[in-house]
Amino acid sequence: MLDRNTPPTFQTIKHLDILPLSNQVLSNGIRCHTLKAGVQEVFKIELIFQAGSHYEQQHGASFFMIKMLGEGTKSRSSTQINEAIDQLGGFIEFNQGLERLSISIMGLSRYMEKFFEILEELIQQPSFPEEELQQLKALTLQNIEVSLEKNAFLASVKFKENLFGEEHSYGRVLKAEDVTQIQTSDLQTHYQKYLYQKPFDLILIGNFKEEQGQQIFQKIEKWPIQGLENTEENTDLISPILPQERKQLIVRPDKLQSSIRVGGALFTKSHPDYPKIAVVNEILGGYYGSRLMKNIREEKGFTYGIYSQLAMLRRAGYWVIGTDVKKELTQQTLDEIYKEIRILQEELITEDELSTVRSYMLGAFAGMLNTPFELAEVFKSIYFNQLGYEFYQTCLQTIQQISPEEIREMARKYLDTAHLIEVVVGDK
Secondary structure, three states, rough: OOOOOOOOOOOOOOOOOOOOOOEEOOOOOEEEEEEEOOOOOEEEEEEEEOOOOOOOOOHHHHHHHHHHHHHHEEEHHHHHHHHHHOOOOOOEEEOOOOOEEEEEEEEHHHHEEEEEHHHHHHOOOOOHHHHHHHHHHHHHHHHHHHHHHHHHHHHHHHHHHHHHHOOOOOOOOOOOOHHEEEEHHHHHHHHHOOOOOOEEEEEEEEOOOOOOOOHHHHHOOOOOOOOOOOOOOOOOOOOOOOOOOOOEEEEEOOOOOOEEEEEEEOOEEEEEOHHHHHHHHHHHOOOOHHHHHHHHHHHHOOOOOOEEEEEEEOOOOOEEEEEEHHHHHHHHHHHHHHHHHHHHHHHOOOHHHHHHHHHHHHHHHHOOOOOOHHHHHHHHHHHHOOOOOOHHHHHHHHHHOOHHHHHHHHHHHOHHHHEEEEEEEEEO
């Protein structure tokens, strides 16, 4: 009989066995990444293009172009497309980011060929119907209006604008005037330049038959592919445009709370200090038992939650602390944030606290390898940052071996309070 008074034994994770994706390049240059795994007979196909907002000539062209791919083709309306996917029990996603955009479809493996036919039609025969574009623009304008009423949204927007500049893609957000100016021709231009007959990465994941995957590759190999006009992706690191006045207050007297963002520039994921600064971030505000949570939520009761996170982009990186507090507690909260940063820079972490953080981070590493779809996300994280699977083993070793002295050194080196950007939306 199970003795519930005795806790189960546990072992420290010393090595990550990550199931890698197999890679091949088709004769037309398409890069295919495949993993046959999983118990359930389901699959996911994802096509990833170098066509994000970083490359657009008209603000919003990338966003609206990818969203409109599912709104109609030369032979089917959006309703017919959705009905065809629903009848097969599938799901489709259109995702747009700074550097890349993707179209993915998932469903039962026995219908994989039929799903791919739909995906192929969306990629090669979009119609960009004007009526649907106007509806999408109206909905987007409503969403922007609602978001701008939220202090937290505006604080995050202003933080990135201050860090990178309003006109750089990393600091720019979609604004109402961008939406108003978007025309169908802008979508078609972005589509022709960066997506139609352009190179892409294909990721095929799931439990499917070998011949199914080969049939899809054979079809894709027949697609005529031309190089991008800018064939070499610019990977030069971006230097943040730091404002002379690093503190910004946006007063909203009608709001009961203030949204706070404090942070600064860092580096990309390929930097050798990334694993160490990830541990520092976790201690400061990366999990529920972090120092910021214990101090500002549990002890002071200033907020329901406060976080610190790393944002690793392709050509730049930054870290940011965020929280929402009663506006009369704004300055006290800022004081406590800077106090916790200074403690990290001046005092050595105890072995007990470091052991807790290690256990949490190691458990999080193990938890991201449970399903084939999660393994695909791990692959994308290293592939698009030009890393290898050894990156995760390096992170694992750093978590296990980092010393209190190294943590203090990293905090002193990268969390310099004299160079942080501070944004408050609400009151101070």
